[in-house]
Structure formats: structure tokens, C-alpha cells
Amino acid sequence: MRSTIKKIIVVGGGFAGAALIRQLASARENDVEVTLISEESYTTFNPLLAEVVGAAVFPEHVVAPLREFTRGARFVMGRVNAVDFAARLLHTSSLQGPLTLPYDHLVFAFGNRARCDLIPGMVDHGHVLKTLGDAIHVRNLVLRRLAQMELEPDPDARRTLGHFVVIGGGFSGVEVAGALADVLHGICQYYPRVKADELAISLLHDGAILLPQLPEALGLAATTSLMQRGVAVRLNTSASRIDAKQVQLQSGESIPTATAIATIGTRANALTEVLQGVTLERGRIVCRADCSVVGPASVWAIGDCAQIPLPNGEYAIPTAQFAVAEAKHLTRQLLAVLRGERTQPFDYRSRGMMATVGHHKGVAELAGIKLTGLPAWLLWRAYYLSQMPTAGRKFRVFIEWTWGMFFRPDITHFRFERSVEQDKQPEVRSP
Numbered sequence: 001m002r003s004t005i006k007k008i009i010v011v012g013g014g015f016a017g018a019a020l021i022r023q024l025a026s027a028r029e030n031d032v033e034v035t036l037i038s039e040e041s042y043t044t045f046n047p048l049l050a051e052v053v054g055a056a057v058f059p060e061h062v063v064a065p066l067r068e069f070t071r072g073a074r075f076v077m078g079r080v081n082a083v084d085f086a087a088r089l090l091h092t093s094s095l096q097g098p099l100t101l102p103y104d105h106l107v108f109a110f111g112n113r114a115r116c117d118l119i120p121g122m123v124d125h126g127h128v129l130k131t132l133g134d135a136i137h138v139r140n141l142v143l144r145r146l147a148q149m150e151l152e153p154d155p156d157a158r159r160t161l162g163h164f165v166v167i168g169g170g171f172s173g174v175e176v177a178g179a180l181a182d183v184l185h186g187i188c189q190y191y192p193r194v195k196a197d198e199l200a201i202s203l204l205h206d207g208a209i210l211l212p213q214l215p216e217a218l219g220l221a222a223t224t225s226l227m228q229r230g231v232a233v234r235l236n237t238s239a240s241r242i243d244a245k246q247v248q249l250q251s252g253e254s255i256p257t258a259t260a261i262a263t264i265g266t267r268a269n270a271l272t273e274v275l276q277g278v279t280l281e282r283g284r285i286v287c288r289a290d291c292s293v294v295g296p297a298s299v300w301a302i303g304d305c306a307q308i309p310l311p312n313g314e315y316a317i318p319t320a321q322f323a324v325a326e327a328k329h330l331t332r333q334l335l336a337v338l339r340g341e342r343t344q345p346f347d348y349r350s351r352g353m354m355a356t357v358g359h360h361k362g363v364a365e366l367a368g369i370k371l372t373g374l375p376a377w378l379l380w381r382a383y384y385l386s387q388m389p390t391a392g393r394k395f396r397v398f399i400e401w402t403w404g405m406f407f408r409p410d411i412t413h414f415r416f417e418r419s420v421e422q423d424k425q426p427e428v429r430s431p
């Protein structure tokens with residue numbers, strides 16, 4: 001006799017998947033077995049990645065272990081490689097080898113990936129910011145550049161090492177530039193052979209105003225604030241090539257830099273390429289208004305990987321805010337389907353948007369109200385603190401932020417080597 005227990009499998013433990021699991025757990029349905037499969041054992045709180053780059057929070061504080069909130073659900077750490085929609089089977093590679101799991105309902109919440117080839121030379125010489133690993137890498141790189149400057153006698157080489165170029169004037173680019181300004185200002189005193197005027201940050205943006213998603217006044221406020229902190233904001237400026245020692249611009253000019261951080265461009269997750277019968281539009285899975293996937297039955301998609309139509313004719317935007325709202329909506333739809341009820345279309349409007357620009361300043365738009373400076377920064381922190389998963393993590397980040405208001409950033413530069421590797425390569429390698 002076929003079991004009456006319905007198996008729901010969620011692929012991806014990011015903003016959307018983690019919120020869905022939490023919602024399903026609190027619904028406490030008896031006849032439902034929920035499994036979360038994700039590549040990492042934790043969910044990453046991406047809006048705080050720029051703070052990791054700026055050494056304002058410890059990396060481990062911007063992630064939350066998925067097992068802490070998968071209460072009642074099974075967690076499998078693994079990568080989904082293929083789906084047999086006809087047989088309703090999911091093929092996964094796990095720590096213990098291949099694993100095949102049957103499902104009744106399947107939810108895709110596997111996000112997207114950073115696009116590393118948008119600018120020639122970016123793969124070899126650029127640095128992206130998408131994952132916690134990227135943020136730790138850039139943080140270490142900044143500290144390494146200052147350590148290199150301490151030892152470098154040639155003035156031109158010193159200026160190249162001390163120039164940090166951020167490409168992209170959206171939320172991530174602005175926040176990274178602000179965080180870099182803060183960290184360089186805060187740690188300069190630990191590098192006595194590095195003079196403040198040898199350090200520079202340039203923010204390149206191909207549009208006329210920073211933060212194009214926000215009202216123009218806030219983009220202008222962000223520009224002013226960053227420039228007051230010494231960031232050279234270069235509008236209508238596109239990078240055409242990244243080399244080891246420079247970023248070339250489309251105008252023909254080149255900016256000497258050893259560190260180019262690109263916060264632009266995403267690409268579809270490779271998993272989408274093997275999903276037969278699923279339609280993609282601009283790299284996102286085409287969904288119906290209730291978040292069900294057009295094509296295979298009993299398959300749903302939410303978050304950055306999903307293209308969900310809204311009643312106003314637009315599409316849900318790929319932000320954490322929308323991902324969480326979609327997860328809440330999908331929980332209700334899944335429960336409705338299991339009860340034999342009709343599904344409802346997803347409808348959500350952004351509650352507002354905000355960004356930090358460094359030095360306790362921010363810009364925000366909330367329900368049509370525009371804020372700049374300290375109030376916007378406090379709002380940013382309060383909002384993201386409230387959104388952090390688990391009370392323990394909220395408390396840790398709160399303590400760390402408070403600590404950071406009075407003390408300098410931590411300049412510990414981690415080396416990820418085991419004892420057996422250390423003697424083989426005694427020199428300090430360039431990244």
C-alpha cells in the first residue's frame with residue numbers, strides 16, 4: 001500500500017529555502033515529510049557580506065547552520081545534479097556518494113551564481129562577492145595588500161597595491177566601497193610604513209547615478225557620502241579589461257590597481273542546464289503566479305532562480321526580501337495543495353530598500369520615506385539584525401557591531417593551511 005505521507009524536497013538552503021523550511025516546520029503538518037538539500041551546511045546572510053569584507057563582523061556570524069532550524073525536517077548536505085521529473089526522483093551527490101531521493105513535491109530554491117567572465121581578465125585577476133568564501137578572500141586580500149606595501153620599496157608598485165577598485169555602483173558595490181573606506185581608515189595605524197595618502201578606493205559605475213534601484217536623491221546622497229570618505233566615485237565609467245596591475249576603462253584610460261572587486265552580474269545556476277522540460281527566461285525558471293514551475297508537475301521555484309509573475313505585470317525581483325515573501329507564500333500553497341484546495345497567486349510589493357555607505361551612514365527608502373546618514377544606517381542595522389536567523393546570532397552580531405563602534409577592526413589575516421603543507425612552501429605566496 002502506498003504511504004499517505006507526502007514528501008516535500010527543497011533544493012537550496014539560502015534565503016528562500018531556509019525561510020521555507022522554517023515556515024513548513026512551524027506549520028507542523030503530520031502527513032508531510034520535509035527534506036532540505038543544500039551544498040553548504042549553513043545559510044548565508046548575504047546583505048552582511050560587505051561587513052565581512054570591511055572586517056566589521058566575523059565571517060562565522062553572517063551564517064547560520066541549517067540544522068539549527070530544520071526542526072522536524074531532514075537535512076542532507078549535498079549537491080543536486082539531476083532530476084527525473086517523470087519518475088519524481090532527485091539525483092544528488094552527497095558526502096557519502098550518490099543519493100537518489102523520491103519526492104511528491106519538489107521546490108527549487110537554488111539561487112544563482114556570480115558571473116566571473118563579464119569583463120575580460122576578470123576570471124584571472126578580478127574578485128567577485130557572492131559567497132562567504134568570496135568575502136573572506138577579499139578581506140584577507142585587503143590585509144595582504146597592506147602587508148605587501150609595508151615591504152615594497154617602489155613607489156609606483158606601492159600605489160598599485162594601495163589602490164582598491166570596486167566595479168559596480170549597485171547595493172553591493174556601494175556597500176563594499178564604504179566598508180573598504182572604513183577598514184582602511186581603521187587599520188592604517190597598524191601598518192606604520194603605509195601612508196594614508198598611498199591608499200585609494202575607486203568606485204566605477206556605468207550609470208549616471210549610484211544605486212539606480214533607489215530614488216535619485218538617495219543615489220546622490222550616497223555619492224556625496226562616499227566622496228567625503230575619500231572614495232573616488234566615477235560615474236558613466238565602464239571597465240573594459242582587468243589585468244594583474246590595472247583596470248582598463250572603455251575610455252582608454254587605465255587605473256593602476258592590484259585589487260579589482262566586481263560586484264556586477266549573475267548567471268544561472270548550472271543545475272538549470274539539465275532540467276529537461278523547464279523553461280528559462282534570462283536564466284530564471286519560468287513560473288506561474290502561484291510559484292509552480294511551468295512544465296513538470298508538482299515542481300515549484302522561489303528566490304533568485306525563479307521568474308514569478310506579479311499581478312501588476314512585472315516579475316518578482318531577485319532580493320532577499322522577495323525570496324522570504326515567496327517562501328511564506330509557497331508554504332501556504334503547498335499546504336493548500338496537500339489539502340486539495342486551490343492555489344493563490346503571489347503578490348508582494350517591496351517594503352523599501354537601503355544600503356550602508358560606511359562611517360555610520362546609509363541611505364534608505366521605506367514606504368516612500370527617504371532617509372540618509374545616521375538614521376538610515378541605524379534603520380539598516382535594526383532591520384538586518386531583526387532578520388538574522390536565531391536569537392543567539394542576533395545577539396552576537398549586536399555585540400560585535402557595538403564593539404566595532406568603539407574599537408578598531410580586527411586585522412587577523414587567516415592562513416588556511418594544515419601543518420603538513422606549511423614546510424613544503426615556506427615563502428608567503430601572493431594570492
Ligand SMILES: Cc1cc2nc3c(=O)[nH]c(=O)nc-3n(C[C@H](O)[C@H](O)[C@H](O)COP(=O)(O)OP(=O)(O)OC[C@H]3O[C@@H](n4cnc5c(N)ncnc54)[C@H](O)[C@@H]3O)c2cc1C
Nearest residue numbers: 012014015016039046047080110111303304318319320321
Ligand atoms: C553581496 C550581496 C549582497 C546582497 N545584499 C542584499 C540586500 O542588502 N538586500 C536584499 O534584499 N538582497 C541582497 N542580496 C540578494 C540576496 O542575497 C538574494 O536575493 C537572496 O540570497 C536569494 O535567495 P535564494 O535562496 O534564492 O538564493 P541563495 O541565498 O543564493 O541560496 C541558494 C542556495 O542554494 C544552494 N545550491 C545551489 N545550487 C545547489 C545545488 N545544485 N544543490 C544543492 N544546493 C544548491 C546554495 O549553496 C545556496 O545555499 C545580496 C546578495 C549578495 C551576493
